[in-house]
Amino acid sequence: MAILEGRNLRKTYRLSRKNTVEALKGVEVSIEKGEMVAIMGPSGSGKSTLMHILGLLHAPDPNHGPAPELYLSGENVATLSDNARTRIRARRMGFVFQDFNLVPTLTALENVLLASTYAGIRGKQARQAGLEALTLVGLADRADHKPAELSGGEQQRVAIARALVNKPEIILADEPTGNLDSDRSAEVLALFRQFNREHGQTVVVVTHDSEVGEACDRVIRMRDGRIRDHGQNVAQVADAPATATPLVAVPV
């Protein structure tokens, strides 16, 4: 069953009065529940825009052509209000970005707990979930450190813990390894893989790193605002997921 299904997804950005960029030119996409998918393509191909729409950060353009459709577990979310989309992001999705984007005045644990607060979870229960998430990414002993006291790889793992703390159905990551060296990248990928395998979370990774693509079940390739190749799920093809994707051991 598709967890995310989109049709007629278009997005045009207006940079100035005369200058507009057609970032998505009518895309049809489907992501299965429990898949780990990479969206790849050169800069300006529309991969980030697609992720923003799939992650309900942006709504698809409603005009110019056939009406856009976007289904999250069968529910049409294409035309929801900002508040409704925010609520879904808080409760059902987890986000990881290239620049880690932690709040510098908050400790690692507090950063993780931001996501709990927004999802309406507070108190002891939230704290416990936060510590669990930090334990999962191997940073339980860094819970009280501020971002400035953590390395880049550690910061990104805190961001991943923040994305995981509410056990979301979908994790969306935009170039999560873009600012990390290859060892740290492998760690981060292994974490995604682990959650995908152990908790059945759907993972969508936007990347132009082919190693990331290889670590995923399927690669969607984009160019010029269109999907060129929907890819094939290697896990389903080979029916042997453990050997299909070479993994680096997680040093935690």
Next chain:
Amino acid sequence: MRLLRDLGRRKLRSALTITGITIGIMALVVFGSMANKIDALVKGGSTYYQDKVTVSAKGGYMGLGGVLSTKMADQIEALDGVALAVPTVDMLQSDDSGAVNMGVPPMIDGFVGGATAGYETFKLSYATGRGLTAADEGQNVVVLGSDLAHQFNARVGDTVTLRAVKFQVVGILEPTLTAPDNAAEVPLAAAQQLFMKTLPSIVADKLSGGEIATGIVAYPKAGVDPQKIADEINASISGVTPMTGKDFDKQIGSATSMLNAILIGIGLISLLVGGLSVINTTAMSVAERTREIGIKRAIGASRWRIRREIVAESAFIGLVGGLLGLALGYAITTLGNDAGRESATILFDLTFGTAFSSVAFATILGALAGFIPAWGASRMDPVTALRYE
């Protein structure tokens, strides 16, 4: 507390902004206290003069000015509608006092103790000792107002010197926040003697000390409009100016409400400047935190939550500035009143209402100032905000 950590990111800037509010609230507290004091003075005067007609020599005012005769009291009492008329002798305690003075200068008020009992509605109570009585006539005794007692550092039984004459203190008044606080009440005869000494001898020689008055206070019979008596006096007696409570309100009240408006206005202007600096500070910290707001929005913070965070921060700046301003204002008014006590010049009356409303005002101002940048921040597109450099 997260709010404090956020404010601590730019310590100097936060401190300067808080200082701006502090100065504004300090000005509001100080000027507000001054306005309170003026209000209390005027209200006291207004109450005192409301039910009577105070007659002065032509061109004089409030029983001050030229010389009248005590016989005029009988003449006025004989008028229709007048229940009682008594002579008073009022003068400044010293000829140079009152030159630089806000409010009522220190006065010597001479009257026959108890003569107006049953007519006078302005009640005075005594902190210690007693009020003047008719039996005090011929004695050099005095009842001191509360500020004056502070100034002389005098207690009942002490001796104080008024215009080079020694008086024994028999009573000290409770504070009234108005004219009596600065007054020395003496028997009429004693006041007449003091007054005689202020006159040039060529004038004094022609007067009999016991007949001098500077004012006549007329009490109307029940139900009689004081204005009617004032009109009668104008019609039948020449060379005098009667004043009713309405006259007092018109002349003094309007002048002081203008002064109060100016004082409060100065305070509000300084606050406005402080408020603008809160807007500036909040706008800057919002700009610095654009990416942070973006990430918070992306991972599920609602617009309302973003607004609330920012407004809470600026309201907190307002609250801290307000409390500091109140503390400074309290210090200034207290020190000012202490310093003024020597010359019986109490300038400030810091009431609970003024203190509370100043701090509340600062907090609300801070919140309102934060609302402008907060609104903008909450409308930002999370993706754009995330990419902000």
